[in-house]
Amino acid sequence: MPVSSPKTETYLDALPAWARELSEKYYSRSYALFLLSGNVRDLVQLRGAEGTDFVPIEDFLFNALFGQRDLVLHYDRGGLSFGSSDSQADFRRALEGYDSFHGTNYAQGGVPRSPDAVLNLLDNYLRLRIADGRKIGLVIDFAETIVPAGDMSSMSAEDRNSLVILKRWARNPAFLNADVTICLVSENQIEVNQGIVQQPGVASLSIPLPEYSERLDFIRVQLKKQPLPAGSDVSDESLAKLGAGLKRVQLQSLISHAVQNRQPLTMKALTEHKKELIEGESGGLLEFVQSRFDLSFVAGNEQAKRKLQDAAAAIRAGNTDVLPMGYVICGPVGTGKTFITTCFAGEIGIPAVTLKNFRSMWQGVTEGNLERVLNLLKAMCPIAVIVDEADAQLGDRSSSGDSGVSNRVFAQIAQFMGNTELRGKVIWFLLTCRPDLLPVDLKRQGRAEEHIALFYPDTTEERLALLRAMQRKIGMLPFSADVETFFIQHSGSLSGADIEAVLVRSHMRSSLQHKAAVDAEDLKAALEDFIPPSYPTEIDLQNLVAVLECTSKGLLPKQYRDIERGDLIRRANELLALSRSTSGG
Incomplete structure (x- = not known):
């Protein structure tokens, strides 16, 4: 890259933001080695005198950033390649000189396969050509296979040698003062050895997924070449x-x-294709939630429902700055935590995804999985992210016995959740029946700051509303007034999940007897046969920790609103001790 000038400034303006940042850092003479991560396996916009084109990142680096270089090389574990025949011929001449001095036969037999041996050759070559005043660009792709993440003690001698060479390049004054740029390319920065990532002489740049305007520019170019089929x-x-x-x-x-297949691209087809692509891109770590329901299907917990309806109205009005960063949805098992969250997604009409288990037994893979997922979430704004069993899924800062993986993963999640630029764009829903087990760092103000507690139906009206909502959900015809009265009188303190189970059983009995609809006899048989799961200590504990966690007094049942907090804590501790002794016994 030439010395900065008015012409250079015009050149920089035509570059993508990440490439402009790379160039500016290079012109500062503070960096010769760069680490590119993120969306590195995509097409990059390349503006030229003949118009705009979209090319792979390797071509972009060769033509846009290294276009004026005398020598351009590319290396990955597959071998060396060159930007031009002149570069290849020059390297071959240097290799012949190396062979004659060291007694090797690389010019005839080919370069060695091991990365550290190749990097040694490149080290010798770069020093020679820097001394000759040549301008050089070097791309090392799939850097995670050259200097993989891991503790120094567990690295092979080959990996350690490669790491030392790259570190030496990063702080070599001769490289900084010469016209040399070295780009390491890796999809996930976390998979590259932290000795490189944290090296002061290495500039790490993340290439984002394309924004709306960038996607629109690209789509228009594509549709100009090949218009979509009729229909x-x-x-x-x-x-x-x-x-x-x-x-x-x-x-x-x-x-x-x-x-090519002459198939019209419809909204339905596009939605299905996007779902497949995103789930594939995330490696199955994100699963789209396609809700058929909205918040009108939610019965009971009216105050919680109203809070979410207000949030949905704010999103539709574009007032994202008034929204919480995220929600903790807590309450005993069977209170409909997952259902109310998916109904919220259906209410606002934005995509919703469930975060699956991203942890792996292999070192470095867990952090890489999470980095890829978080980059996708940021690009898909606005989006709702549902984490079920969040207390187990997200972990905490404990790093005992896992080489610090838990600590690093927790830090990644906490940092992302606390990014206020994403307020109203990435909305977190942490679902748990034990919010007391969630780390404070995730549920404090500025992260999952709104804590909504759900409880079992408490009044006749709530149980009746829940019955009708469950009938709508599973597609049952409404009951007559007599049947509804019978159900309310005999359903006791069943949870929402229990009521749904009873209705499904009664529906099955009715279908097997070829009836047009469920009648009182079917319902009575199902109720008499149904035995709800019984774990009173755990349920009481889950109720109390939900009360203690709730951040809005209006969400609490009447019997909990005026109880001293100290009494609630004392009772919860007693139940926790009883639960532990029971499970231990």
Whole structure:
């Protein structure tokens, strides 16, 4: 890259933000080694005199950033390649000189396979050509396979040697003063050895997934080349909007598939394709929640329902700055925590995903999984993220026996959840029946700050409303007034999940007897046969910790509103001790 000038400033303006940052850091003469991570397997916009093109990152680096270099090289474990025949011929001449001095036969037999041996050759070559005043660009792809993450004590001698060479390049004054740029490329930064990531002489740059305007520019270029088939009901703007979270190559694939197969690209087809692509891209760690219900299907817990309806109204009005960063949805088992959350997603019409188990037994994989998922969530804004059994799923700062993985994972999640730029864009729902086990760092103000407690139906009206809501949910015809009265009189203190189970059983009995609808006899048989799970100590404990966790007095049942907090804590501790002694026995 030449010395900065007015012409250079115009050149920089034409670059993507990450490439502009790379160039500016390079011009500062503070960095010669860069680590590129994130969306590195996508197409990059390349503006030239003949127009705009979209190319792989390797071509972009070669043509946009290294276009004026005398020598351009590319290395990964598959071998060396070159930006031009002149670069290849120059390297071969240098290799012949190396062979004659060291008694090797690399020029004829090919470069060695081990990365540390190749990096040693490149080290010798770079020093020679720097001395000659040559301008050099070097790309090392799949850097996680050259210097993988791990403790120094567990690294092989080959990996340690590679790490030392790269560190030496990063702090070598001759490299900084010469026209040399070395780019390490890896999809997940966390999979690269932290000795490189944290090296002061290494600039780490994250390449984001394309934003709306970038997707729209790309889609318009693609549709100009190949218009969508007749019958497509997706415009360029809607495709760009619904394509949030997708790479350019994936958008290109969607368009090409529709064109080549002459299949209209409809909103329904686009939604299905996006679901498959995102779930595939996340490695199965995200699962889309497609809710058929909205909050009108929720019965009972009226205050909690109203809070979520207010949040949904704020989102639809674009007032995202008034929303909490996230919610803790707590309450005993069977109170409908998952259902009310998916109904909220259906109410606001934004995508909702469930975060699956991202932990792996393999070192470094857990952090890499989480990094990929968080990048996708950021790109898919606005989105609701549901974490079921959050107390077990997210972990805490404990790092006993896992080489610090838990601590690093927890730090990644906490940092992402606390990013106020994502307020109203990434909405977290942490679902748990034991909110006391959630780390304070995740449920404090500025993260999952609104704590909504759900409870079993407490009044006749609530039980009746819940019965009717469950009938709508499972598609049953409404009961007559007499049957409803019978159910209310005999359902006792059943939870929402228990009521649903009874209705399903009565529906099955009715169907097996070829009846048109469930009658009182079916309902009576189901109620008499049903034995609800019995764990009173755990239920009482879950009720009390939900009361203690709740951040709104209006959400609490009347019997809990005026109880001294100290009494609640004392009773909860007694139940916790009893629960432990019972399970231990």
